[in-house]
Amino acid sequence: MTHTDEKTMKKKAELDEELESALEATFPASDAVAIEKTTTDAPDRPLHRRPPKIDRKLVDKLAKKVAEKKKPDAA
Structure with a gap:
């Protein structure tokens, strides 16, 4: 096995591990x-x-608007 083949095998093994x-x-x-x-x-x-x-x-202004919308109507 050549050095290039070993690098390719190692890279494939690393990719397989990442995929897993x-x-x-x-x-x-x-x-x-x-x-x-x-x-x-x-x-x-x-x-x-x-x-x-x-x-x-x-933030306070928007919180006040939300609170007013959540208030039940007193009718």
């Missing part, structure tokens, strides 16, 4: 198993698009 691990983690499920690593250095969102700013005042 992924199958165990997702079974039973209807989704396909993904063992390929698809990480990049790119951010999840474009740099110019920032998450919305949320402050305490906004």
Whole structure:
């Protein structure tokens, strides 16, 4: 067996192990198993698009609206 064959066998064994691990983690499920690593250095969102700013005042205002909607009507 050549050095290249050994590397190929090792890589196949590693892929088989990753596949087996992924199958165990997702079974039973209807989704396909993904063992390929698809990480990049790119951010999840474009740099110019920032998450919305949320402050305490906004949270309190929204909580008050939700509480008012949940109040039973006194009729």
